Amino acid sequence: METLWFCLVAVALAAYVVLDGFDLGAGIIHLGVARNDEERKQVLAAIGPYWDGNEVWLLAAGGTLFMAFPSLYSSAFSGFYLPLMMVLWLLMLRGIAIEFRGHIDSPVWKPLWDVVFTGASALLAIFFGAALGNVVRGVSLNAKGEFFLPLWTNFGVKGEVGILDWYTITVGLLAYVTLTQHGALWVAWKTQGEVQRRSRRVARIAWWTVVALTILTTAMTLNIQPQVGANLRLHLWGSIFPIISVVSLVGTWIFLRRSQDLRAFLCSCGFIAGMLASAALGLYPYVLPSSGDPSLGLTIERTAAGPYGLRMGLMWWIPGMLLAAGYFVFLYRHFGVARFSPPRDEA
Amino acid sequence: MDSAILLHRLHFAFTITFHYLFPQLTMGLALLIVILKTVALRKNDQLYHAAARFWGKIFAINFAMGVVTGIPMEFQFGTNWAGFSKAAGGVIGQTLAMEGVFSFFMESAFLGLFIFGEKRLSPRAHWASAFLVFLGSWLSGFFIIATDAWMQHPVGYSLASNGAIQLDNIWAVLLNPWAFWQYLHNMIASVVTASFVMMSLGAFYLLQGRSTQSGRIFVRTGVVAGCIASALMIFPTGDRQGKNVATYQAVTLAAMEGLFESIEGAPIAILGQPDMEKMRLDNPLVVPKALSFLTYQRWEAEVKGLNAFPKAQWPDNIPLLYYSYHIMVGLGTIFIAIMAVSTLLLWTGRLYGARGWLWVTMLSLPFPYIATTAGWITAEVGRQPWLIYGLMRTDQGASMNVSAGNALFSLIGFMGMYTLLSVLFLFLVGHEIAHGPEAE
Numbered sequence: 001m002e003t004l005w006f007c008l009v010a011v012a013l014a015a016y017v018v019l020d021g022f023d024l025g026a027g028i029i030h031l032g033v034a035r036n037d038e039e040r041k042q043v044l045a046a047i048g049p050y051w052d053g054n055e056v057w058l059l060a061a062g063g064t065l066f067m068a069f070p071s072l073y074s075s076a077f078s079g080f081y082l083p084l085m086m087v088l089w090l091l092m093l094r095g096i097a098i099e100f101r102g103h104i105d106s107p108v109w110k111p112l113w114d115v116v117f118t119g120a121s122a123l124l125a126i127f128f129g130a131a132l133g134n135v136v137r138g139v140s141l142n143a144k145g146e147f148f149l150p151l152w153t154n155f156g157v158k159g160e161v162g163i164l165d166w167y168t169i170t171v172g173l174l175a176y177v178t179l180t181q182h183g184a185l186w187v188a189w190k191t192q193g194e195v196q197r198r199s200r201r202v203a204r205i206a207w208w209t210v211v212a213l214t215i216l217t218t219a220m221t222l223n224i225q226p227q228v229g230a231n232l233r234l235h236l237w238g239s240i241f242p243i244i245s246v247v248s249l250v251g252t253w254i255f256l257r258r259s260q261d262l263r264a265f266l267c268s269c270g271f272i273a274g275m276l277a278s279a280a281l282g283l284y285p286y287v288l289p290s291s292g293d294p295s296l297g298l299t300i301e302r303t304a305a306g307p308y309g310l311r312m313g314l315m316w317w318i319p320g321m322l323l324a325a326g327y328f329v330f331l332y333r334h335f336g337v338a339r340f341s342p343p344r345d346e347a
Numbered sequence: 348m349d350s351a352i353l354l355h356r357l358h359f360a361f362t363i364t365f366h367y368l369f370p371q372l373t374m375g376l377a378l379l380i381v382i383l384k385t386v387a388l389r390k391n392d393q394l395y396h397a398a399a400r401f402w403g404k405i406f407a408i409n410f411a412m413g414v415v416t417g418i419p420m421e422f423q424f425g426t427n428w429a430g431f432s433k434a435a436g437g438v439i440g441q442t443l444a445m446e447g448v449f450s451f452f453m454e455s456a457f458l459g460l461f462i463f464g465e466k467r468l469s470p471r472a473h474w475a476s477a478f479l480v481f482l483g484s485w486l487s488g489f490f491i492i493a494t495d496a497w498m499q500h501p502v503g504y505s506l507a508s509n510g511a512i513q514l515d516n517i518w519a520v521l522l523n524p525w526a527f528w529q530y531l532h533n534m535i536a537s538v539v540t541a542s543f544v545m546m547s548l549g550a551f552y553l554l555q556g557r558s559t560q561s562g563r564i565f566v567r568t569g570v571v572a573g574c575i576a577s578a579l580m581i582f583p584t585g586d587r588q589g590k591n592v593a594t595y596q597a598v599t600l601a602a603m604e605g606l607f608e609s610i611e612g613a614p615i616a617i618l619g620q621p622d623m624e625k626m627r628l629d630n631p632l633v634v635p636k637a638l639s640f641l642t643y644q645r646w647e648a649e650v651k652g653l654n655a656f657p658k659a660q661w662p663d664n665i666p667l668l669y670y671s672y673h674i675m676v677g678l679g680t681i682f683i684a685i686m687a688v689s690t691l692l693l694w695t696g697r698l699y700g701a702r703g704w705l706w707v708t709m710l711s712l713p714f715p716y717i718a719t720t721a722g723w724i725t726a727e728v729g730r731q732p733w734l735i736y737g738l739m740r741t742d743q744g745a746s747m748n749v750s751a752g753n754a755l756f757s758l759i760g761f762m763g764m765y766t767l768l769s770v771l772f773l774f775l776v777g778h779e780i781a782h783g784p785e786a787e
Contacts, residue, residue, distance in 0.1 A: 049459050052414065056451045062421055063444035070436020070511075077425025077432075078746035084426055085757040089764055092415045099411055100771055103778060146429070148748040305437035306513030313441060317448060324452035331456050334464065 001310045002300040005068040006287070008317065010280040012064050016057035017128070017276060018182075018269045023051040025183015027094065027121025028176070031114060033187065033198040040114060044098065046190035051098060053328060055091070060324075067313055071145060072287050072303035079139060079147040080131065083163050087127050094120035122176065129175025133168030136225050136279060137161065138289035141296045145303075157224050161291050167220055174213040178275075181206035181252070182268045189261035196261075203256055203264070211249065214275075221282075227289065228282030238281045245274030351751035352742050355427045358758045360727075362419055364720060365765050369413035371719050374488050374534060375541030376406050377481035379572060383564075384474045394785075398564050399477070400465065401784035402545070406480075407462055408775050410454075412768065419761070421447075427754065431734055431744030438504055438514045442494045442521075450487035454480055488537070489530055496526035498735050499726070500595045512738070525591050529726075532584035535576050536722065539682060540715040542573030546689070548780065550709040553699060561784040563699055566708070570693050574686040580679050586641070592729070593642045596736065598656040599729040602665045603672040604638055605631075606652040613638040613650035621669045626653075662731045671724035678718035685711055 026047050034040040066073040077084060093116055101113035137157055139147045152162035155169075164172075184203035188196050222229045232238055248270030255264035283289065287303060290296040304310065380402050387395030421443060424432045432439075457479040465473050497503075503519030504512050514520070549565025552558045593600045600606075605621045605628045606613060614633035622629045639648040653661060662668050689708060692698035698705075730736055734744040 049463060052411075053452075053455045053459070055414075055418075056447070056455050059418060059421060059451055060444075060447040063440070063447035066421075066424065066432065066436055067440030067444040070440055071433050073425045073436055073440070074429035074432035074746075077422060078427070078429035078749050081426050081746070081749050081753055081757070084422060085760060088419050088422060089760060091418060092764055092768070095411065095415045096768065096771060100775065103775060146748045148750075148753075305440065306507060306511070309437045309441060309514035309517075312514065312517045313444070316445065320445070320448035324448060324456075327452055327456035331459060334460065334467070 001307065001314075002068075002304045003285075004314070005064075005304065005310060006280075006284065006300050009061065009065050009068060010277065012057065012061035012321075014273050014276045016054070016061050018272050019054040019057055020051070021179045021182045021272060022186040022265070023047040023054055023183070024121045024125050025179040025181070026187050027117050027183070028125060028180050029184050029187065029199065029202050030121070031118045033184070033195055033202060035194075037110060039195050040110075041102075042191045042195050043187055044101070046187050047098075049331075052095070053331070055095075060321075064317065068305055068310060069287060069300065069303040070305055072298055075141075075145050075147070075298060075303075076135075076288055079149055080134070080163070081148065082151055083127060083131065087124065090120045090124050090127070094124065125176045125179045126172040129172035130164060130168040132175070132276075132279065133171030134163060135288060136171070136221060136228070136283065137165075137167055138225070138291040138297065140292055141288070141290045141298065143296065145296075145298055158291065167224055170213065170217055170220060174210070174217050177206050177209040177213060178268075178272060181210055182265070182272065185252070185256075185261055185265040185268050189265055200256065200259065200261070207249075207253055207256065210271075214245075214249070221279075225282070225289065227286065228279070231282050231284060232278075235281065238278075241274050241277040241281060243274075245271050245278065248274060351749070351754060352745050354751050354754040354758060355745040355749070356741070358427055358754055358761070359423055361758065362416065362423065362761055362765075364723075366413065366416040366420055367720070367723065368716060369409045369416065370484070370488070371537050371540050371716070372544060373406055373409045373413055374484045375537035375539070375576075376402060376409070376544070377477075377484045378538055379541050379545060379568060380406065381474075381477050381481045382568065382572070384477045388470055388474055394560055394564060397784055398561055398568075401561070401779075403462055403477075404779050405776065407458065408772065408779070410458060412772055414455075415768070416765070426757075427746055427749065428734075428744050429746035429748070431739065434510065434739060434744075435512045435735060438497060438501075438512055438520060439494045441514060441517060442490045442497070446487050446490035450483045450490065453483035454487065457483065485534060488534055489526075492530040492533055493521055493523065493526045495726070496523045496529055499529075499730055500525040500591075501735050501738050512735075525595065528584055528587040528591055532580070532588045532722075535579045535584055536715070536719050538572060538576040539580060540719060542569045542576055542686075543682075543711055543715045545569035546573060547709050547712040550705040551780075552783070554702065554705050554709060558783045558785045565784075566689075566698065566705075567693065570686065570689040570698070573682070574690045577679070577682040577686045581683065585676075585679065590642065596729060597651050598653065598660050599662060599668070600642070601651055601653045601656070602662045602668050603725060603729060604650075605665075605669045606638070606650060607654060608652040609649060609655045610652060611639070611649045612636040612647045613642075613652075615641065616673075618673075621666045623665060660732070662729055664728055664731070668725060668728045671721040671728065674721040675718050675725055678714050678721070682715065682718070 026043055030040065030043050034043045097113040097117040097120065101110055101117070134149070139149055140159075140161060141147050150162045152164040153160050155162070155165045157165050157167045181203050184199045184206060188199035188203060191199065232242070248267040251267035252264050252271065255267060285299045285301065286297045287300055288298040380399050383395050383399040383402065386392065387399060424439075424443075457476045460468065461473065461476040461480055464476065468476065497520055500523060502523050503514065503516040505515045507513045545565045546569025549562045549569060552562030553566065589600075592603070605616050605619060607626050607628070612635070614635045615637035616628055617632045617634065619628040619631035636646045638650055640646050642648065642650060685708065688704065689698060692701055692704060732740050734741045
């Protein structure tokens with residue numbers, strides 16, 4: 001039962017990253033690929049109807065984590081206090097930048113929100129990557145399963161670690177380039193003309209850095225967290241996840257060369273999902289390893305809610321999520337997969 | 348009190364108070380928009396369609412504010428109240444996750460459809476999207492109230508050997524007797540806020556002499572809905588909620604009413620200031636025996652005063668509790684008066700020309716917000732010193748590993764961020780109001 005919930009939380013989180021990832025990525029490239037107001041409206045219109053629905057996945061994944069693994073939720077959220085608060089502020093700034101940009105047509109107002117949109121998107125991508133890096137590396141847990149991380153210490157990965165060290169920064173950068181590519185492919189699919197041409201170019205450049213950083217990060221991870229390599233050898237079927245990632249990455253390149261944007265984008269989704277699934281399998285049954293004594297690490301058994309709650313949760317969670325997926329299939333169909341014109345009055 | 352705990356409390360109090368300025372409008376407004384759409388559909392009246400469209404825009408801005416300020420609420424259970432989340436997450440995680448899964452997806456999907464889809468949808472489908480936004484937001488309210496009600500009156504749980512509070516019966520949590528009346532009281536309060544806002548803006552347009560046809564629709568809808576809702580606030584929902592407090596939190600009732608000594612035939616205080624040094628109510632203006640009657644339906648019944656309870660169980664800020672409760676009840680009474688006069692004028696066909704009274708209705712705008720906020724302060728300060736009533740004290744629930752300095756850091760950050768949000772919000776709403784309902 002705990003394992004099942006581990007998988008469901010992982011699926012919800014992966015769905016969040018894949019979905020909100022493309023609008024974060026669109027934010028990262030916003031200033032670069034769109035040079036004038038007309039082009040910028042195209043980028044915003046490409047994510048307009050979707051981005052806030054995508055963020056709901058963060059809430060749903062967070063709520064699910066809270067319900068299924070309350071001790072993990074309380075330990076991780078209080079321990080990562082400072083970066084989480086900053087993530088909240090960045091999410092707010094980004095939301096208001098998207099929503100409020102179109103309300104006044106002024107050369108002072110719009111560029112301001114464009115810069116906020118790009119800056120907040122880029123920082124969020126790096127923060128989310130660094131957060132994943134922290135979870136893989138492990139944190140300085142005490143016997144009660146609590147910790148509190150400063151933003152940085154000496155940038156080393158052993159002992160008194162901070163949020164940022166050379167490993168988590170590398171993962172942050174990998175997240176940044178991955179979401180840049182992801183967002184660029186989405187924008188390329190949803191737009192035409194100059195914006196599309198530039199987005200494809202960004203995606204091609206990003207692709208090489210994704211390859212380089214993926215190799216580097218994988219090597220570092222196997223070295224820092226031996227659990228990951230051991231788990232993949234233990235569950236050989238699990239090598240399907242890294243294989244999916246590699247195949248998807250190759251696929252992204254092939255479709256990018258042929259300018260088949262939608263297919264390239266779907267390959268990018270596969271790459272992200274495969275990487276996250278590999279990380280989740282690599283950590284199992286840990287959900288938050290310890291950077292000191294390995295036995296202090298938090299496992300799914302130690303942090304799960306009571307058996308009745310987990311069983312009851314299953315009864316409503318799965319139908320509820322299917323229902324939610326139904327709304328979105330309806331919504332995406334209704335607005336069509338075609339290019340979407342800006343809905344807000346841009347007066 | 349330890350300063351870290353005080354800061355964690357202020358952190359939650361500040362962010363939740365600011366957050367709830369927005370949902371209290373949107374939940375009620377969702378219902379009023381459904382009503383406007385229904386009339387529009389039945390009469391095929393373009394003005395009602397325009398009114399629904401206009402309020403849809405106001406709704407969307409408030410909804411966006413509610414979402415961006417709501418995300419930190421869910422996070423704070425983990426970040427600032429780790430002790431509480433660790434112990435009780437098995438129970439309240441259920442209701443909070445239900446809110447995410449059942450309400451947020453529905454609201455965000457159909458709000459998009461309602462705002463952007465009017466031209467593409469059939470009128471009936473557009474009505475249905477408005478209805479689903481309403482349903483989603485009222486479901487969302489229910490799950491939050493069920494969470495709060497469990498903290499006020501915990502049910503359906505058992506204690507595990509490691510001290511964790513485990514869920515035993517999900518139906519008991521969802522059908523908590525506290526939740527039922529609190530939910531109705533809260534949702535009708537939201538309708539009161541929305542009605543006053545609609546009426547007030549309608550009066551503004553009438554007084555300005557522009558968009559007067561829409562202004563009349565706003566005033567009419569606001570007055571009719573507000574009259575019904577204001578009455579329901581006091582009876583039965585407020586009355587029954589009060590009886591819940593008397594049954595399950597008797598010491599809170601004594602503190603709310605400023606009743607220091609137990610007494611038979613207890614009076615109800617209309618005015619007066621609790622004096623915590625001399626343990627009495629200064630400058631009291633009371634109605635004799637009324638409290639006994641309202642609580643127990645007998646004029647001579649005994650009501651327990653604060654002296655009947657050990658001091659360790661008293662709410663830790665009795666004056667704040669007393670004042671917020673009295674502000675809520677006082678304003679609630681005034682709302683009935685305003686709505687009764689407005690209904691009478693509407694009935695006799697004089698309301699749209701009664702400029703003096705239109706001024707009163709226009710200026711009444713902030714008061715439902717104050718009343719609702721005061722009501723929530725009553726509920727949550729009244730719960731003190733408990734985080735989960737009778738089960739966990741507030742000072743046991745905060746994150747021990749987050750120091751006072753770090754809590755202050757993020758509190759200051761939120762204050763800055765919310766100041767910015769307030770400015771942008773007022774600006775945008777002002778922009779829509781200046782634009783008017785009959786544009787396009």
